[in-house]
Amino acid sequence: MAYAFEDIRKVGVIGAGIMGAGIAQVLATSGFEVVLNDMSAEAIEKARAGIDARIDRLTEKGRLEPEQAEAAKARLSGSCELSALSDVQLVVEAIVERLDVKQGLFSELEKIVSPKTILASNTSSLSIASIAKACDRRDRVVGMHFFNPVPLMKLVEVIGGAATDRSVIDTTRALAEAMGKVPVLAKDGPGFIVNLGGRAYYTEALHIHGEGVADPAQIDRIMKMAAGFRMGPFELMDLTGMDVNYPVSTLIFEGYKHDRRLATTAGHAYMFEAGLLGRKVGQGFYDYDQDLPKLPS
Numbered sequence: 001m002a003y004a005f006e007d008i009r010k011v012g013v014i015g016a017g018i019m020g021a022g023i024a025q026v027l028a029t030s031g032f033e034v035v036l037n038d039m040s041a042e043a044i045e046k047a048r049a050g051i052d053a054r055i056d057r058l059t060e061k062g063r064l065e066p067e068q069a070e071a072a073k074a075r076l077s078g079s080c081e082l083s084a085l086s087d088v089q090l091v092v093e094a095i096v097e098r099l100d101v102k103q104g105l106f107s108e109l110e111k112i113v114s115p116k117t118i119l120a121s122n123t124s125s126l127s128i129a130s131i132a133k134a135c136d137r138r139d140r141v142v143g144m145h146f147f148n149p150v151p152l153m154k155l156v157e158v159i160g161g162a163a164t165d166r167s168v169i170d171t172t173r174a175l176a177e178a179m180g181k182v183p184v185l186a187k188d189g190p191g192f193i194v195n196l197g198g199r200a201y202y203t204e205a206l207h208i209h210g211e212g213v214a215d216p217a218q219i220d221r222i223m224k225m226a227a228g229f230r231m232g233p234f235e236l237m238d239l240t241g242m243d244v245n246y247p248v249s250t251l252i253f254e255g256y257k258h259d260r261r262l263a264t265t266a267g268h269a270y271m272f273e274a275g276l277l278g279r280k281v282g283q284g285f286y287d288y289d290q291d292l293p294k295l296p297s
């Protein structure tokens, strides 16, 4: 079956967390109808409020006309029911980073959406082929990996699994471009390009901290001032969320057969186990009640 970008008008986004909310916002402001789905009604409500506030800010800054802003808001709806996605042409999944949960969702989705619906995952590290294994139609499963914060970050990795149809990859790439993003084709494998290439910045920083050479604030400052990073590794881990960063790091370490460059630390595991997840809980490497590092604007 051939897929075409021209057929994409309505997109389902599953998972109304940090990433899903950002993806839904950019889709809506780029002219697509969007259905935002989450198993938690509260998450949808919170995402909706955040999206509306960010759209209002774009309008105040003159980056959106008031009527464009209203139209974007009107194109976005939310639902806890997967059946609300029955008429979408493409789904972007942005739920918890667990293979069994993503496989279960993709298999469920196949019963709901049309045979022509593309199933895209925003996974950070799981292989697209392994997610597609749960599907009858593996040719339509693709990786569409956005970066946080989605409205600001231009890059999108587009990943084909072993069975992904070329027209699915081309359609996904065209969708990313229509969202104002710069798509880069990446091979299927642990961490794709960016999360593999960038991993050692985290692990090296964690080791330096673990060995007592410098603390997170010093390392972040040095990476920004001397290496030109917009955010330091610890600030970025707090922004991403340790519930994403630690499992992704572990998966890539295992996927690359315990390559020492990718080894995490006991302190890293502790942050995850202790629930020090970062900004989303108010405490990570930084305490957000007292010491809020500035995000890039």
Ligand code: NAI
Pocket (backbone or CB within 6 Å): 014, 015, 016, 017, 018, 019, 020, 037, 038, 039, 040, 043, 093, 094, 095, 096, 097, 098, 101, 105, 122, 123, 124, 125, 145, 146, 147, 148, 239, 240, 241, 244
């Ligand atoms: P999050 O924890 O902020 O949001 C996940 C949302 O998914 C929650 O609202 C949760 O209620 C919902 N959810 C979980 N299971 C569900 C299900 N079966 N059906 C419907 N909703 C479900 O997570 P975040 O950070 O947005 O990450 C989501 C995905 O995006 C993960 O796969 C992660 O690896 C990936 N990702 C995360 C990045 C980051 O910087 N946080 C960057 C790029 C990718």
